[in-house]
Amino acid sequence: MSGSYGTFSTKQEEKRKRTVPDRVLIRRVYEYAQANKRNLKIGVTATIIGAFTGLAAPYMHAMAIDRIIEPSLTDSKNLMGFFWWIPLFVAIVLSNYVFQYIQTYQMRVVGENVVAKMRDDMMEKLQVISLRYFSEGETGRIISRPTNDANTVRIFLRVGLTSILVDVSSILGSFAIMFYLDLRLSLLAISVLPVAIVLVWYLGKYSRAIYRKTLITTSGLTAIMQEDLAGIKVTQAYAQEKEREKKFIKRQDENVKATIRAILIGSSYTPFVIGLRLIGTLIILFYGVNAVLGGVITIGILVAFTEYQFSYFMPLVDIVSMYDQYQSAMSAIERMFDVIDTKVEVLDVAPERSVALS
Amino acid sequence: MSIAKPLVDYAKSLKPKKSFTQSFSAFKRLTKYHKKYYWFIVAITILALIRSILFSLEPFYTTLIIDKVLGQNNISLLWGYLLIIVLAGIGYAISNFFLIFVHGVMSQYIVRDIRTEYYRSLQGKSFSFYDSMSVGDLTSRATVDLQMVDMFLRSWLGTVLNAVFFTIIIIVIIYPISPVMTLISMATMPLIFYFTTRLWVDTMPLFRNMQLILGRLTSYIQQNIVGMKTIRIFRREKDAVDGFKEVENIYVNTAISAGKIQSIYMPLGPAILTLGIALVYVYAGYSLTIPGSLLTVGDIFLFARYMMRLTFPLRDLSTTLGTWIAAYAGLERVLEMTDAPRNVEDQPDAKEIKIEEGKLELENVTFGYARDRPVLDNVTFAVQPGEKIAILGATGSGKSSLIYLIPRFYDIQAGSIKIDGTDIRQFKLDSLRRQVGVVLQDVFLFSGTLKENIAFGKPDASMDEIVRAAKAARIHDFIESLPCGYDTPVGERGVTLSGGQKQRITIARALLTNPRILIMDDSLSFVDAKTEQEIQAAIEEATKTRTTLIIAQRFSTIKTAEKILVLENGSVAEFGTHDELIRNNGVYKKVYETQFIQKASPILEETGDT
Numbered sequence: 030m031s032g033s034y035g036t037f038s039t040k041q042e043e044k045r046k047r048t049v050p051d052r053v054l055i056r057r058v059y060e061y062a063q064a065n066k067r068n069l070k071i072g073v074t075a076t077i078i079g080a081f082t083g084l085a086a087p088y089m090h091a092m093a094i095d096r097i098i099e100p101s102l103t104d105s106k107n108l109m110g111f112f113w114w115i116p117l118f119v120a121i122v123l124s125n126y127v128f129q130y131i132q133t134y135q136m137r138v139v140g141e142n143v144v145a146k147m148r149d150d151m152m153e154k155l156q157v158i159s160l161r162y163f164s165e166g167e168t169g170r171i172i173s174r175p176t177n178d179a180n181t182v183r184i185f186l187r188v189g190l191t192s193i194l195v196d197v198s199s200i201l202g203s204f205a206i207m208f209y210l211d212l213r214l215s216l217l218a219i220s221v222l223p224v225a226i227v228l229v230w231y232l233g234k235y236s237r238a239i240y241r242k243t244l245i246t247t248s249g250l251t252a253i254m255q256e257d258l259a260g261i262k263v264t265q266a267y268a269q270e271k272e273r274e275k276k277f278i279k280r281q282d283e284n285v286k287a288t289i290r291a292i293l294i295g296s297s298y299t300p301f302v303i304g305l306r307l308i309g310t311l312i313i314l315f316y317g318v319n320a321v322l323g324g325v326i327t328i329g330i331l332v333a334f335t336e337y338q339f340s341y342f343m344p345l346v347d348i349v350s351m352y353d354q355y356q357s358a359m360s361a362i363e364r365m366f367d368v369i370d371t372k373v374e375v376l377d378v379a380p381e382r383s384v385a386l387s
Numbered sequence: 388m389s390i391a392k393p394l395v396d397y398a399k400s401l402k403p404k405k406s407f408t409q410s411f412s413a414f415k416r417l418t419k420y421h422k423k424y425y426w427f428i429v430a431i432t433i434l435a436l437i438r439s440i441l442f443s444l445e446p447f448y449t450t451l452i453i454d455k456v457l458g459q460n461n462i463s464l465l466w467g468y469l470l471i472i473v474l475a476g477i478g479y480a481i482s483n484f485f486l487i488f489v490h491g492v493m494s495q496y497i498v499r500d501i502r503t504e505y506y507r508s509l510q511g512k513s514f515s516f517y518d519s520m521s522v523g524d525l526t527s528r529a530t531v532d533l534q535m536v537d538m539f540l541r542s543w544l545g546t547v548l549n550a551v552f553f554t555i556i557i558i559v560i561i562y563p564i565s566p567v568m569t570l571i572s573m574a575t576m577p578l579i580f581y582f583t584t585r586l587w588v589d590t591m592p593l594f595r596n597m598q599l600i601l602g603r604l605t606s607y608i609q610q611n612i613v614g615m616k617t618i619r620i621f622r623r624e625k626d627a628v629d630g631f632k633e634v635e636n637i638y639v640n641t642a643i644s645a646g647k648i649q650s651i652y653m654p655l656g657p658a659i660l661t662l663g664i665a666l667v668y669v670y671a672g673y674s675l676t677i678p679g680s681l682l683t684v685g686d687i688f689l690f691a692r693y694m695m696r697l698t699f700p701l702r703d704l705s706t707t708l709g710t711w712i713a714a715y716a717g718l719e720r721v722l723e724m725t726d727a728p729r730n731v732e733d734q735p736d737a738k739e740i741k742i743e744e745g746k747l748e749l750e751n752v753t754f755g756y757a758r759d760r761p762v763l764d765n766v767t768f769a770v771q772p773g774e775k776i777a778i779l780g781a782t783g784s785g786k787s788s789l790i791y792l793i794p795r796f797y798d799i800q801a802g803s804i805k806i807d808g809t810d811i812r813q814f815k816l817d818s819l820r821r822q823v824g825v826v827l828q829d830v831f832l833f834s835g836t837l838k839e840n841i842a843f844g845k846p847d848a849s850m851d852e853i854v855r856a857a858k859a860a861r862i863h864d865f866i867e868s869l870p871c872g873y874d875t876p877v878g879e880r881g882v883t884l885s886g887g888q889k890q891r892i893t894i895a896r897a898l899l900t901n902p903r904i905l906i907m908d909d910s911l912s913f914v915d916a917k918t919e920q921e922i923q924a925a926i927e928e929a930t931k932t933r934t935t936l937i938i939a940q941r942f943s944t945i946k947t948a949e950k951i952l953v954l955e956n957g958s959v960a961e962f963g964t965h966d967e968l969i970r971n972n973g974v975y976k977k978v979y980e981t982q983f984i985q986k987a988s989p990i991l992e993e994t995g996d997t
Binding site: 265 | 445453462473476477479480483491492496507509511512517522523526529530531601604611613615616619625627628632635636638639642647649650653655658665668684794816821825827829831833843844846900
């Protein structure tokens with residue numbers, strides 16, 4: 030959401046097309062992460078292993094039902110199976126916990142340091158670039174770079190990047206396990222996937238367009254707020270508070286209306302996603318039940334499938350909704366590098382080397 | 388001293404104190420804003436209940452499929468169960484959609500209310516409030532900070548209700564199946580609750596500090612960029628960056644310690660819950676082997692399924708707690724301003740009073756921005772109706788402060804100011820300010836057309852009135868020369884006007900309201916001779932028939948004044964006509980001789996008491 034910070038950004042700024050390709054930006058951000066290379070390596074590794082250990086739980090459930098509980102109905106000796114199952118299950122849960130811990134912590138260290146360093150560089154650059162840069166009207170846009178843009182990137186690195194890593198690993202891991210368990214059921218389970226991707230993508234695109242419109246009304250609201258505060262002395266001197274308030278309320282209502290519309294459209298695509306997931310569940314259940322009855326698969330596998338279907342569908346929706354955050358983070362990164370890369374026109378000697386005139 | 392010292396000190400002064408109770412009272416206050424929208428709350432509650440029930444149906448019927456269809460080999464039941472799963476799913480999707488939407492609308496309304504209240508309170512704050520606040524900071528509180536509040540409001544009630552309802556429903560479903568297993572699985576709940584609370588209590592102060600540092604950091608950056616020229620002139624660039632880096636460092640360290648706490652506690656809830664499932668399995672496996680056990684494989688599956696499902700509302704709940712931390716810091720920043728005292732307010736017995744003559748009397752007026760440091764000390768003088776007084780004084784002598792006291796931009800600390808014999812505090816603020824015209828030193832134009840700007844104090848003014856005011860202010864010809872004339876847009880995206888043009892527009896603006904008393908801060912210097920002449924003519928026209936107080940820089944202004952008031956260190960040094968003061972042989976004479984005489988010699992002879 031921080032993409033809508035745009036406190037000072039003008040309409041043009043929001044509409045501006047990005048020119049630098051993503052991979053260039055990512056590489057440059059990666060360079061900033063070099064100082065925390067170790068943290069990054071540990072963090073990414075922990076994220077991927079953590080996602081896999083998280084996926085092991087449903088598989089363990091399937092094993093508990095298929096290999097221990099179900100056979101123990103006829104032969105209670107089978108319960109001894111819990112002897113190996115419990116320590117293994119606990120170990121998996123605990124390692125999942127540990128990896129998540131490492132991941133959260135290390136990625137936080139990397140994210141915070143990268144943004145801080147970029148911001149420091151920006152501030153340093155701002156002190157030396159030509160004063161022309163600070164001409165009236167430009168200042169608002171410059172200010173928003175080390176503040177709003179840096180914040181967008183910070184939030185993206187803190188939440189977005191990790192979830193993308195976790196989501197991708199979960200999806201791939203789910204697929205791997207599903208295919209391992211039963212090929213045909215897996216193919217059926219992911220049959221709704223292409224439809225889901227297309228649907229989520231298009232609905233997402235539509236809602237993003239609406240969302241961008243709210244950004245414009247938000248900047249309109251910000252603009253009038255700023256103007257009214259800057260001109261407050263004049264307003265008070267002429268006792269025109271009521272008049273200004275009317276204008277403000279009108280702008281605000283426009284913003285509220287646009288936002289409500291965006292919420293309506295944004296929330297209307299979740300039923301479709303849920304519906305598709307439902308179709309997937311039905312296919313699994315229908316085919317699965319027959320397969321179990323026909324002795325093709327076990328109950329445990331069926332149970333595991335219903336779980337895995339859940340564990341790849343949700344991350345998928347997550348990733349698609351993350352796209353917007355990713356885009357605004359990329360634009361923010363581009364704008365930040367814009368400042369960092371500005372050529373210094375009037376480079377003069379460092380203050381400590383300059384000669385005092387007095 | 389480093390420029391960034393106040394910022395560094397501030398960041399260092401933030402101690403991670405327990406802000407739990409503070410957050411609680413902020414939350415209570417936030418709930419008050421919900422009151423108006425109790426129908427929304429009713430709707431959200433009903434929708435959340437429906438959603439929770441429907442969400443719990445799917446595992447229930449999947450279990451039935453396992454037990455009845457698979458266990459008892461009864462394929463004929465399958466279609467019925469699948470149908471129920473479909474219907475429950477559709478119902479869930481629809482109720483979920485409505486829940487998100489209704490919740491979102493409510494959040495928009497509440498944020499709107501908070502922002503309007505904030506805006507209104509800012510409109511009523513006195514000049515002293517604005518002296519110490521930056522516009523950027525105040526704006527970002529209404530936008531960025533409220534956005535945090537919005538994020539929380541979008542889903543908090545639904546999430547909390549969902550967690551409560553869902554837990555209750557699950558207990559209701561699983562308890563009859565196996566009370567012991569229910570108790571085993573629920574045994575982990577207090578632990579989860581404990582760790583979630585710990586997470587909250589431990590990280591909240593850190594997040595709050597981060598938010599507060601970030602707020603300061605933002606205004607620091609703003610000041611740095613806006614004041615870049617000054618920084619360059621005084622060669623303080625290194626200072627500015629070093630201080631910034633230091634604070635940035637404090638922020639990063641705080642963020643990392645918060646991350647450490649989060650990384651310990653956040654994954655703990657699901658882990659504990661999953662371990663609970665292991666316990667359930669062991670017990671279930673054991674009881675299955677007891678002859679005559681009523682437990683089925685489906686039952687065990689159901690338990691596991693429900694406990695897995697419980698992780699979702701739990702995760703949502705901890706996300707909501709996360710948004711609350713940011714929302715709370717944001718709300719605190721907004722309400723801090725909303726609650727700040729107005730300083731200048733209508734007295735209970737204030738009335739609408741018409742100024743008839745425009746006689747102005749100041750008696751022993753004492754005023755200071757800080758209580759113990761008076762800027763004006765015991766100032767006494769009177770202005771007769773229609774008289775024009777020029778105020779002279781060095782920077783810091785209290786000139787601007789003096790004229791700001793008359794429309795009550797600040798309130799005096801002792802003495803009295805009377806208009807036509809009535810204390811200005813008897814007037815309603817609106818009534819007073821509408822009748823006292825003010826031309827401020829900073830010439831601010833609102834975005835809009837020139838016409839709208841001139842008619843600012845009287846939005847219903849006719850075109851005739853507007854043109855007349857513009858003519859009197861000697862700006863009409865210029866406006867007419869523009870392609871769009873009076874409809875030319877100004878302000879941020881409009882035409883660029885020179886300082887002199889802006890000043891004459893502000894004079895026109897003051898004249899249009901036809902005030903009995905006119906106060907002008909004519910400190911505008913650095914204008915060319917022609918502009919000066921035009922401004923001069925405008926001022927003369929403006930002040931013809933009204934009581935006028937004018938801070939004057941130019942002799943041309945002073946010479947047309949009936950009397951001259953010389954301020955020195957907040958006291959009246961001299962007050963009288965030009966001739967009187969020259970005879971007095973005091974400060975005025977010295978200033979007159981050293982500053983004006985050479986510049987204004989050609990017209991010197993014409994001066995005198997008019």
